[in-house]
Amino acid sequence: MTTLPPTEVDPEGFGEDFTSGPEETRRGLDRVPAALSERLDLTEVLSDVRRPSQAVVARVKDREARHGDPAVPLVMKWYHRAFAPDPEVRRVLSGDLGGHVVRVLEHGSADGHPYELLPSYGETTLAQYHARRPGALPAPLVRTVVAHLHEALCAAHEQDVVHRDVTPDNIVVRTQNEDRLDLVLVDFGAAVHTGADEDSPRRRDWKGKPLYLAPEASTHRQSVTPAADWWSVGMVVAELAAGRHPIDFRGDEEVLAEIATHDPELPLVTDPRLLMLCHGLLTRAPEHRWGADQVARWLAGDSPPVAPRTTGAAPEDLPPRSATEPFAFLGREVASTEELARRLDLQWRAADELLRSRRGRERLVAWLGQFAAGPGRSPEDTEELNALRGLLAQPPDPPTTLRLLNWMGPLLPASWHGVPLDTLGIAELERDAVRGDDRSRELVAALVRHRLLHLLSARPGGEGLDAVQRRWEHYRESWREATADLFVRGGPSDRRAAARSLNRTGDLDARLLRLAREPEGMSGLLLRRTAWDRRGGGAPPPWYRALRTDHENPLRLLAALLLSGLARQEADARREELRVAELERLFAQELDARSEFLRRLDRPPALGWALLGATMATAPWTFVIGLADLLGRADQREVVLAWMLALPAAAAVFALELWIAVYIGPHTYHPARSLAGLVIRTGERPARAARSRGRRSEAVGAAVLIALGALGLWAVARAPWVWPAGTVAALMVWTVRRWWEWRRHARDARGTRARRRSAPVAAPGPPVAPTRRNR
Template sequence: MGEVDGTDEAAGTRRDAGTTRRDEARVPGPRGAAETRRDGPGGTGGASLMRLPAELAERYEAVAELPVQGAESDLLLVRDARGAEHVAKIFRRGYRADRDVWAKLPELGSPHVLRILETGHADGRDYEVTAYAPDGNLRALMDGPLPPEAVADVAAQLADGLTALHRAGIVHRDLKPENVLVLSGDPLRLAIADFGLSKVLEQSVVFASSSRTLAYAAPESLSGQVSPARDWWSLGMIVRELATGRAPFRGLSETVVVDHLATRPVSADDVADPRLRLLCRGLLTRDPRRRWSGAEVAAWLDGGSPPVAEEATGPETGTGLPFKGRRYARRDELARALVAEWADAAQYFFGRGENSEAWRSLRAWLAELPDDGSIELVDGRLTADVDPDLKLLYLVRWLDPDLPPHFLGRRVTAEDLRMLPAYVENPGPEHRVACRLVRELWRHGLLRELAGFAGGADLAGVDEQWRAHAAAWNELARWIRAQDAPPPALAARLPDAGADDPPLVLAMLLALAAHPADVRRKLAEGLERARARTAGAEPVPWFEWLAGGAGDDPLRMLAVLLAAPEAVVEIESAKRARRAEAERTEALRAQRAERERARLAGRGAATGRAVLWTLPLLAVWLSGSWIVGALFGGGPDGGTSSVGGFQRSSGVPFGFLAVLSVVVWGLQCGAEVVLARAQSADYLPHGPWAMFSKVLGAGGRGLSKASQTVSGAAQRTGRRGCGLVLLAGTVPLLLVFLLLAAVTPVAGLLWTLVLIAAPVAHGVAAGVRLHRWRQARGTVTGGA
């Protein structure tokens, strides 16, 4: 799962500031396991990673470095808090694990595929945590030839693991004894491990310091081909080594090994047991399309003897049709060569038109064959206006009808159709060819053509059922898209069969037509996982409606699986919105709490301001009481007297008014203190004088405007307006004096009433101010 991308992880990756040193502590390796130096890409020149990433270091303790290391990662023995030991695989910088493989491995369900306990990314590195196998790997059992029964047991366990991997669309690509762990020795239990190259690396062979990895590589890996057949070749090499006790290509250089793989077959004649020899011959067939796979191995394990393709011993010379540096005289051998080099063959013979030399050579070669059918082939098929790949299909079927059905260089049996959805869905080496294969099978109805090959008789029925499924699916998808409940984005996830890119719907319907029971079971399992992913506090009504009506209808289940990502998007969007709202509410709550804290912190200052700002009121009331008492209060004889032309009569004495003034001020001061303690820091800046400040301000602005108006009029007319201003100021003053003369007999009583009414009015005003403040504060709080 390591991918050389040459770049760092996405933003947020933290680089280690320093490098790590190699500690001398080592864990003893399993018997017979030699150390492997790290000379591959991304190697650190021998530097050891004895420091775990921070994410793992919180829960695991690094014990030591394991002796067998990979080209793309370091393997560390770690111990958790309970003392259990595990293996931490830390990918080197520049290598990125394949998330698809991580996602699929836990779902395989095979006891012979090592279970990954934990995966993640920390400190700029991907990592995996797996169980620790103290008994080492399969290399520890290779001290000499094993009994045939033991070899067959190993083959059965590894075949089970490979079948599970291939069913999930995973090609291991680096199967060797070092990557097969011994979980227990008695009874022997094995598990395939180390998926570092699975489906990801574009390089087909990793050249390490030892030729051991190359020694187990299939011939087609030299040209970069990737298919499950590569893993079956590796299994054949392991079986051969277990049976003979000799490692393949021991002592040979990499150049010699590559030359051998590219030019000659690997002989199984030195395998003594005939049953194991048959297994090795079937697995070590050079042609990957005729090599044994899971079906043949299962038949061999059941005691059967599946046929083995005959190997060509060398290039043919003399007469025959030339192709890729060889001449072919036999029809079946040419057919196998064309299938093996499908893309080149289609372009070579048919891609350049009927005037090309290659086409003329093929036509002449076909004319020399003692078969009258070649005329119909040439005139009816090979000269038709169709794609070169279709012409090559017609040619291969005519050359060797006993060949399994092939198209685009891929075997197309009913069993192979089961794996197409995995290849179509997951980007990888087989993705592009699988997408094209599905489209071509659908567009040209090629399953009916492929039914003419050996073992393809059931493909015609599969094609008929496939097209019936497609028609039913299109009707279902259009009905779902026409409903009001699903969101508009769902239409893109439920396209008509054949209109989707990549053609996942077509691939799923094809697999359903070929293996209805198996695909129906997988769809049901996927439906349960989809329901589990969408269950919770964020219901999606349209998805619940869609999933609720699925029942056991495979097409409805497929629709639910395709719609599940859209439901997950809605759920995640709702979760994000809820989290954002919660964060906003929490921020506003904290903001309000901070404002409230700051407000309450100013309570003492507000109380002091309330007392200070009411002191002028005390001065006003005492001054007024003194004036009333001096002018209108009663004399010593209680009679009347004339003062400045006014009649003075007995009234309320000053002492009483002074005491009443203090009481009035106390009530007003208390009202302001209560208001100030309630409002604290929000206490009005001008206190009780705010209203008077506004009145005076408005009056000042009015007088200023009047003065400006009068001055402007004087400037325009040349007249002086001071007499009018004097008259406007004198008349009100005379009116005030007359009013005072009129009320003089009851002035003391009136002042007493004023003193009584003042605290009442002040209290009412303070209550109004408190009410308005609370309303304003409640509005701000509610709006926040």
């Protein structure tokens, strides 16, 4: 059941003061009537009753379970006896009119006033459903609305019941999904039973909401026919299909006059079939307006004929309008404050020129004086107008201008410079500002500088803008704090680009404004828009993940959105770096494998060189020791000692040389680090000196030969064991040195390869023109 209060009724005539109506005699408007309290338990009060014409609406549970499961709530409506619903309508609704018409389960009198018990169809009206989804609804969804309303109205009209108040507030969304709704038409408090035996339609007191009333129903005494309900359906369809109501006025007098004198303009209805339906239902002449048969044909895919559009005059008994002097603005005479406020807001440049001009302000102040003591104006309104007229002695600032527009058009939608500031309008403003639209950025800057949202919160569509203003200011103050950790450590690699992205004031304020308007919805949207696309490859940077994981702080989610481009660049660079490192690893692995293969192939030659070197080092021992033994010059004990040392010394030489050959390996062992290479290099030097021409070279070669000969003679004559002992000692020292140097060399080579693999990959820069040096 809808949670809104029932339709307000003016039994004394439209436009008069309502305070002269009947006295409120219901007691306890915030609880169940005393006569029903023993049976019904109050769950929730759904209405805010301020006038006797409004029904008390509450959700209750029936302990006696007369109408089903006692756990299932019902809706109770308790009327004032002076505004009781038509008894014939109640009788009809007690029957079964189908699934799209509310059913009266029980009715009676409680504490002297009538009540009804109705099923609870849900808590969401079509108006609330549309408000949560700003903009034009999809055509299939609107067609579902038309189909359900067609079924509901056909069932009611067949029983001679005219609803008289078909509006989005009185249509409950029972169930909903992405592409289909289940609707129920409720609130028949204004409905009448016309009777099938009458030749002419009844004329009743004025009821209903002006924005949805048919021209013939907008008179002081309404003409009640089913055609009026079909006009209301047309207005509902036009609002859903266009995303906004086709009539800009909100004052009752202006709305009724506009409907009575002009055909509704539908430039925002773009679907051809829906536009045809709107033209058929919004035909001002009731005899040419579409009804149940034409709508049924339209639903079946047919195209019934549509009457030509007309612009006839208002009915004779339209409520008289107050006579006021018009105000000339941009070549048009404006008689109402609401219309002038709308034009000043839309034509804001001309309005600025008017308010900057002293003559223009004086003319406006004089014209506003007509409304200082107008009917329906409270003392507070008069006091505000007098204050504004005093402020217009000087060119007003934006807050003063907005206060003036609020006074002149309090029922106009919340907007500034023609831009609506409801949920959809702020979303469009943010989109245009992000795209670089200068006008949108200027408007956002004005909202920041002058704090205008507080003043717009009292206008329709501006509910909650004062809280939005406070939230917006908090977001702007907390922005730097929310993103400060990005520039401490572990943040984006390109700090300058990140700072530019986070401090673009032109569109950042617009983004924060939308975030302040829709904190929950925008948080979900930001989570979806900042989700990392794994198809692009690479993992998100750690700082980006840290921003997204803080779901409780929408500012960090917004920062993640602003920095998503940099995060993707870093991820791509890291992925390229890893790709290059992997290629280098595979290349090094291939080189290692090939090197190991070649080492295995070259190991026998290396071992052969080791054996050759060891043989070349040990062969002279036999000659020297044998010569010493033959000549008898050396002591026999020295000779025996030499022969005893020869065998283990030879084994030691062969073992040391073979081990170092295996440890160092082929390619690098011989000739630079092998014993054979050392012997060859040592023999090359005196040979080279001997072969060279010149007395100095010959002298050096002769000296070397004499020294070697003297050493050999000394060893033969004195100590032949010196040769094996000295060779082993020298080879051991040199082997240790070779092992240490090769180990250090291998360690340095591994470090060089690791540094090359871990070095960051430089981004390719622009080609450099060759200079003389690099040419």
